[in-house]
Amino acid sequence: MSHLAAALFDIHAGQGLRQFAELAIALLLSSLIGLEREARQKSAGLRTHTLVGVGSALFMEVSIHGFGALLGTDGVALDPSRVAAQVVSGIGFIGGGLIFVRRDAVRGLTTAATIWLTCAIGMACGGGLPLLGIGATAAHFLIVRGFSVVSERITSGPSFDRVELHLTYQAQHGLLGRMLELCTGSGFRVVDVQVETGTDEARTAAEVLLRLEGSGSAHPLVEALTEMDGVRGVALGRHGDSTE
Structure with missing residues (x-):
């Protein structure tokens, strides 16, 4: 128990309260985006976006803190950005699966982009940048809610x-x-x-x-x-x- 308590309060161990707080923020922000997608009955809803957000945050935590024991070992050079780069490329498989063509019309682009943004928000939270994650979440709601109103007004235009x-x-x-x-x-x-x-x-x-x-x-x-x-x-x- 003493070792567990020490780990929980030891930030440098990578398993402290700070890391759990970052995962919690990623959980909250990705859930908000997922709820918005769920309300619009999109193919990727609450569970998908939440899993993407928390998963990407965890990958960032592992990338930053998971290989600390190897520091100082001869012949070992750590690059935390490598895991982040793999997360960015890997999320493309999920996003690509959401895009399909029906009757010469492309569907799912916005949902795929939202998955991509949720991944970035989770990475920001896991990387110790929760304020950027909160700002990006606010930007998401501005874009999908506010921009859609502007787009409808522009595309409708005057009747001919x-x-x-x-x-x-x-x-x-x-x-x-x-x-x-x-x-x-x-x-x-x-x-x-x-x-x-x-x-x-x-x-x-x-x-x-x-x-x-x-x-x-x-x-x-x-x-x-x-x-x-x-x-x-x-x-x-x-x-x-x-x-x-």
Whole structure:
């Protein structure tokens, strides 16, 4: 019992209260991340993240304190970073197993990255850097919770409506190009252009169907097209309005 008590309070032995406290911090932080993943019903949840965090912390403790007895031995040179490097490369097998492709869409990237981050947090705690581990845990919640809201707002953006314009205009005067420039300059994207030349012998009349996509009102564009020289008629197909 005396030897056990001495080990518990001997920090230099690598099995003292400090090391147990570091493992406990790794347990707590990795559990918080695991609970967040579990709440979102991800493939890797509470148990996986907790095991990764505690395991990586233990590897760091072993790397730092587990080979102290070999210090001073002739021909032996210790490099504690070697174990840490193996943990970093080894966690890739777990992360890779979480990534899969379904219907040409990659799934599991965020969960795999979270496993990788949990491993780093556990290593920080086991390496005597618990404040960095706490900061990284806070960063995790900021990224997965806060950034998702920002991402949804960015990707949703304004809704785009499609409109159809039926135009009759005077052909062979470069008018179609100017009309297209006016459409794009008004904030619309030209999706489709269908041109039909008139049947008269002089072939001076032509009709075009423009399919446009944009978020604004099409009525100002219709008015601007109507006022162009050579345009004989404009019909807004989506609303059934026409200006002759």
